[in-house]
Amino acid sequence: MKIMRRQLPYILTSILAFVLSYSGETKSIFVGPSKTYKAIRPALMAARDYDTVFVEHGFYKEGNIVINKKIVMLGIGLPVIDGDKKYEVVSIKSDYVVFKGFHVQNSGFATLNDPGGIKVYDATGVVIENNVLENNFFGIYIQYGKKCIIRNNRVKAYGVEEQQIGNGIHCWKSDSLQIIGNNVQGHRDGIYFEFVTHSIIWCNISKYNIRYGLHFMFSNDDAYINNFFDSNGSGVAVMFTKNVIMYSNTFKNSTGDASYGILLKEISDAEIRGNRFINNTSALFLEGANRMLVHKNVFNGNGWGLKIQANCMDNVITENNFTGNTFDVSTNGSLVLNTFNNNYWDKYEGYDLDKNGIGDIPFHPLSLYSVIIENNPIAMLLYRSFMVTLLERTEKLIPSITPENFRDDRPVIKPFDL
C-alpha cells in the first residue's frame, strides 16, 4: 500500500494529462457564413491536433491555406477554395490529415515551385478524398509521402501546351500510396510517378491529358490495375522500372506520331496481363524490356499491335488476341530473342486438320511490309495496293527479308474469350 500511495499522484497526473490532451480537447470547429468562423484560416489557427473542421458550402479565397496539424477537414456541400491564380491552394504539412469534400480551384501557375491544388509535404497517412480539383497547375502533388490514400477525386484542367500545365496526380519519392478511383483530365500527365515504390493505382480514369495518361519512372514494385486510359496525347509510359504489374487496364485512342498504348522503356520483370489495347497507333512498344510476360491481352484495331525492338529479350508473348490491327507485330532488327506462343492472330490463314484448336503450320506475325515501313515510313502510302499484297504473299511463302524464326509455332484457331 505504501508503494501504492507513493505512486498515486503520478498515476493521477498521468490520467489527468491523458484526459486533458484527449477527450476534453477534441472538438468540432465549424466554418461558414453563419458560423463562428467565417474563414478557414482562423479556424485552422484555433484547431489543435485531432480536431475536426467542418467547412460549409461557400466561397473561400484566402491565399495559401496550410494544414500543419493532424486534423480532419470536411467540406459540406462542396465548398470552394480558390487560389486566385496566385497561390498554392492547400498545403498539407502534417501526418494523418484527412481532407475531404472540397472544390479546390485556380492555383497559381508557375514552373519554379510547382504550385498545386493540394500539395502534401513529407507526410504519412494523409487521406485526400472526394474532392474536385479544377484548373490548378498541379492537381494533387505528393512529395515524400508515405501510406497516403488519394481516392475518388476529380481532377480537371484545361491545358493546351505541355510546358504550361502540371500533372494531375503527381507523386515523387513516396512509398505505399493508394491512388484509387480518381478521374483526371486535361493535365500534362494524368498520373505521374517518380521514385514511388510499393504503390497501387487502381480503377482510375485518365483522359485527354496532353502527354501521358500515366507516367512512371524509377518506380519499382508497383501495380496498376483496372485503370482506363483514353485519348491521351501519347498514352502511357513506363520507364526504368522493375517489378511492375499491369492488370486489366484499358488503353484506348492514343493516336499520333510517337503515341503508344504503353511505352515500355528499360523495364524488366513486369507482367502485362488482361489488358485491352484499342485503336492506338502503337499499342505496346517495348524497348530494352526484359523478362516480361505479355499474357491474355487484347490488341484490337491498332496501327501496330506490338512493336518490339531488337534490344528486348526473354519476353514471353502468349495467349493474346490480335485482331483488326494494321500490323500485328513489327521490329527493327533480325535478332529474335523473344517467345511467341499460343496467340490468336486474325491474319493467320493456316489450317487445323487434327482439330486440336492449334494451327498445324506456324504463323509469321512479322509482315514484310511492316519491316519495309520501319525503314521507309513513306511506303505506307502504298499499303494494301495490289502490288504490295503480291509482295507480302511471296514473302509469306518464301521468307527472305523477315527473320524465319520470328514466328508463333502454335497459333490458336479461335480467339480467346477475353
Next chain:
Amino acid sequence: MKGITKFVIADILKNRIILFYALILGVFSWSIFSLEDNTSKGIMSLLNIILLTVPLVSIIFSNIYMYNSAEFIELLVSQPVKRSAIWTSLFIGLAIALNVSFLVGIGIPVLLFVPFMTGMTVIITGMLITTIFVSIAMLCSILMRDKARGIGFSIMIWLFLSLIYDGLVLFFMFQYADYPIEKPMAIFSALNPIDLARIQVLLQVDVAALMGYTGAIFKKMFGTMTGYLISLILMLLWIVIPFLISLKLFNKKDL
C-alpha cells in the same frame, strides 16, 4: 437524249454479263461478310475486289459494249440527233448500268455490315472508280478503231494503273529514300485514281497506323476536308477529261 440514255440503260441491264457481274460481286461480298466476323478484315478483302475487279470489268465491258454499239451509233447519227447527245447518252447509260450492278452487288451488303462512314467511303470510291473506267474505256474505243486492239489497250491501261504505277512509286521511294520525298510521292500517288481510292479507304480503316510517323503528311494531304475535296476533284477529273477528249474525237469521227 433522255430516250437514248433510257434505252442504253435498259439494254445493258438486260445483258447477261452485267447480271453475272452483279451476282458475282454480291456472292463475294455476302460471303466475305458472313464468313468473316471481323469487318475491317472483310473490308480489306473487298477493297481488293474494288481496286482490281471493278476497274477491270468496267473498262472491258464498256469497251466491248462501245464496239458492239457501232451499228447503233451509226443508226443514231443518221437520225436528227446531236453527236454529243449520242456519246453522252452512251456514257451515262454505261455508267449508270455498271454503278447499279456495283451497288446491288457490293453496296447493299456493305451498308448492312460496315459502319456507316467507312461503308459510304467504300461505296462512293467504288462508284467513282467504276465511272472513271467507263470514261477511259470510251476513250480507248475511239482511239483504237479495231476491237481487239482497243480491248488490249484498255487492259494495258488497267494493268498500268493497278500494278505498274505502284511499282514505279515503290521504286522511286527506295531510290530516293534519303531525300524528303514524302510530299512528291503523295502527290504522285494522288494522280492515279486507283491509288486515290485505296488511300481514301485506308484513311477509314487504318486510321491508327496512319497517325504514325508519315501519317501526319498523309492525313494532312488526304484526310482533311480539303484533302477529301481534292481527292474528289481529282477523281472527277479522271471522269471528265477522258470523256471530253473522247467526245471531241467522236464529234469529228467518220462512221
Next chain:
Amino acid sequence: MIELNNISKSFGKTQALKNVSMHLSAGKCFGLIGPNACGKTTIIKSILSMVVPSTGNILFDGKNIEGEVSYKNHIGYMPQIGRYPENMSIKQVIDMIRDIRAYQGIEDRELYDAFGIDQFGDKKMRTLSGGTTQKVSATLAFLFDPPVLILDEPTAGLDPISSELLREKIIKERQNGKLILITSHLLSELDDLLTDIIFMQEAEVLFNKSVVALFEETGEERVSKAVSKLLKIKRA
C-alpha cells in the same frame, strides 16, 4: 434542195472524194452509180454528216449542214446493210426512232403494212434475216414522210415481191415531188425509177445527166445499156 460544193474527203492515204459537186433538186430521182469503192457511200454519208468532208460544203435548203442536225428530220435514210442494236425488237427500234424524231405529222405506214412488220414486230433484231432487216430499214426511211429519201442499195437482199413493193413506193414518192437519191450497182433495177444519173469513178463524178438526155445521146432505152455505151464512148 441539196447542194454539194467541191467536196473532198480522204481516209488516210486513200482519196474517197475528189472535188465533187452536185445539185440535187426536189421531184427527181437520182441514181448514184459507179464501180465499187468509187465514193458513192461516202457521198451519202457526207450528206448525213456521218462523214465530215475535208473541204467543201454541203447545203440543205440553202443552209450549210455543218454542225446542224435538224435538217435530218427531212431525210429518210435506208442504209446499205441495216445494222441495229441486237437486243432490241423491231417495234422497240421503231419506237426509239419515233421518240428521237418527235415527228408531229401523220405517219406513212404504207410500207409498214405492206411488209407486215406488225406480225414479227416483237422479234429481236439479231434473229432477223438480211431481207427482213432491209424491210425494217425501208419502213423506217419512209415512215416519217420525209421530203428527201436516201436509199443505199435498197433492193439488195429483198425478195422479188418486196422489191417490187419498194420500187412502186419509190416511184409514188417521186411523183409526190420528193427528192430521191439511190445508189445501186445493179443498173437493171433502176429502169423506170430514175430521172437522173450520176456516174462516179475513182472518187470523181464522171457525168451527171438526166435519163432522157442519156437515152438521146446513146440511142438506148435501158439505163444499163445506155450507161455502158456512154462509158465506151467516153473511153474512146
